[in-house]
Amino acid sequence: MLKILFLSVCYTIAFYSSTILSKHFSPLLLIGFRGLISGFLLLAIRYSYEKKSKTNLIKYKHQYTYAIVFGFIAPFALNATILNHLPMIDTTILYTVEPIITYLLAAYFFRERLNKKQIIYLFLGTSFAFAAIMIEAEIERVSLVSWQEPLIMFIAVIMAIGWLAIGKLTHLNEPEDAIVGIGLITTGIVAAVLSLHLENIKFSTDTVPILIFLLMIFFGDLIVTRMRTKLSKQYSTTLLSLICIFVPFITALHEQIFNHRQYSYKFFLIIIPSLLCFMAFYFEETKVKKGIL
DSSP: OHHHHHHHHHHHHHHHHHHHHTTTSOHHHHHHHHHHHHHHHHHHHHHHHOTTOOOOTTTTHHHHHHHHIIIIIHHHHHHHHHTTTSOHHHHTHHHHHHHHHHHHHHHHHSOOOOOHHHHHHHHHHHHHHHHHHHHHHHHHOSOOOSSHHHHHHHHHHHHHHHHHHHHHHHHTTOOHHHHHHHHHHHHHHHHHHHHHHHSOOOOOOOHHHHHHHHHHIIIIIIIIIHHHHHHTTTSOHHHHGGGGTTHHHHHHHHHHHHSOOOOOHHHHHHHHHHHHHHHHHHHHHHHHHTTOO
């Protein structure tokens, strides 16, 4: 459980860093720098202590293509599209629906199976979290229907497909650092090219944004993405998608404490049972893996 909690905290830090940095950098340009720096760092770390490590890019070219496109390029670029167009509470919808979409896709394409208790906990947790965010978003905006909300749901589907593809590569014994490194470098190149053609370049050289940028790389890529990929051999893809479940709760606390944005008591009343359901899901899976059930 500590690993999942640790990843959740790191994931949330990376999420916040990206929202702060959107005020100082062009979104696609930020992704370009992030992908290139993180990718080269991961590959350098990998081949510095395991020089004989090889990837089978040609043999598994289709799997690598799916992992890179759906696991890195598409979600990174689409997230950059909506980041500055929605209130923060609305963007957290992505992190509540991803687990349920991941489960449905994993069950259909990869025959990933959960027991009845896990399914109940997963659906209850997702329903509670989604309801809490919808209630809070409705308070903030009269109309919830715009092009961004369907895009968020689409990104959730893409992310689920991407992590399933990444998980497939790890089960084919492809080196995890290489998968993530190649995916991030490719994403960095694509994002940088798109930024030059589509964005008004905004780049801050101030010390604080640069430090936050380095924190995002450290927590978001060197820890979360790398560690999540490694754990895909140990845990189900659905369980690993739950590392983002604390984002809505911590987002609400942060905004209420630091940004003086008042959240209704209904939000916290509904979101807490959601977190408890997801934690129960984790304990249920660990019981199954230990052969207790």
